[in-house]
Amino acid sequence: MKTKLLLLSFLLMALSAHAQEYIFGKVRSEFGSELPNALILNTRTGEKVNSDKDGNYMIGAKPSDELRFVKSGYERSSTKISTYNYSGPLNISLTHSAYLIEEVELAFQASGNLKKDVKSLDPPRRVVALNSSMDSYMRTPPIESSPKLITPSAFAPKDYNAGQVDMVKAVSALIGLVSKTTSSPISTANYAETQAFYRRIKAELDLSFYTSRGWTEDDIDRFLIYADNSYSLAKKYRKSFNVVAILSDMKMAYQEYIKTHKVGT
Structure with a gap:
């Protein structure tokens, strides 16, 4: 036992x-x-x-x-x-993986010829021509000069500072010159910085404007990539996270985005 x-x-x-x-x-x-x-x-x-x-x-x-x-x-x-x-x-x-590029459908079959295939990915000629025309128009100086209100010299008050140096303007100009030489130029964001910027937008910004329209997480991710490509959001705001400016650029991108994309319900 x-x-x-x-x-x-x-x-x-x-x-x-x-x-x-x-x-x-x-x-x-x-x-x-x-x-x-x-x-x-x-x-x-x-x-x-x-x-x-x-x-x-x-x-x-x-x-x-x-x-x-x-x-x-x-x-x-x-x-x-x-x-x-x-x-x-x-x-x-x-954590949801961010998209590297906007999801698109390619309407051509790769031929194996690099030069030929790359040209197929170029923007339409109409878009290129329109962008070129707009850029040229914005760079052209106005033909007609704007009218200016000038007081006749007979009625102008006497300038007791004539010939004197304006110290306030001189100091302001000096400060502007120093700030230009010391400030670093805006650089393009790398992959890690871009992904971190996207995550900060989703964490800190009020995106109810988009979710109220039935947008899913995937819809918001695709739109962020579109807005970033169109308005360089990560390049401009990843170091100086200006919420008002970011939301303003996103609203402008939204008006263009909904014309060519079907999202939400």
């Missing part, structure tokens, strides 16, 4: 030592929405599971195992498992 009890104790200890421990939780986007069909991988065991329609998941893991979370259109995330993770859910937030 004692032998059987001893064997049973050893069996229970062995089963306990090899018992599988599980990690569970929920996968969400950076805006809090559940992400279904996200892939969760245990890099040590190779076990894979997918989150359900509500973003919930459960996967076997031991302490120090690495879980990798992957979802199409989102940045990949990895987490090291510790004993703390067994006491509650391990919830993961995935």
Whole structure:
């Protein structure tokens, strides 16, 4: 009898030592929405599971195992498992990947001839001609001079400062000259700076104007790329985040964007 009890104790200890421990939780986007069909991988065991329609998941893991979370259109995330993770859910937030270029449909088949294929991506001739005409018009000086109100010299008050140096204007000119030589020119944003600028817009600006029109996160991302390409938002405002100026440029870009893009409901 004692032998059987001893064997049973050893069996229970062995089963306990090899018992599988599980990690569970929920996968969400950076805006809090559940992400279904996200892939969760245990890099040590190779076990894979997918989150359900509500973003919930459960996967076997031991302490120090690495879980990798992957979802199409989102940045990949990895987490090291510790004993703390067994006491509650391990919830993961995935950041949406920003688009590098605006999504377009190409109406031509690549021929393999680089010069020929590159020309197919050029803007339409009408657009090029219109931009050229507008640029030329803006650079042309006005033909007619604007009328000026001039007081006859007989009625003009006597200028007691004639021949004297205006110190206020001189100092102002000197300050302007120094600021021009010391200020650094506006540089083009690199990829990392551009993505950080997009994330700051979505985090700090009130985008209810767009979401109230039924725009999704993808719609807003595509529009930000369009507005950035049209008005150089990241180049002008990534270092000096002027909310009023950014919203103004975005509103102008919106008026042009809705003419050629179908978004929202």
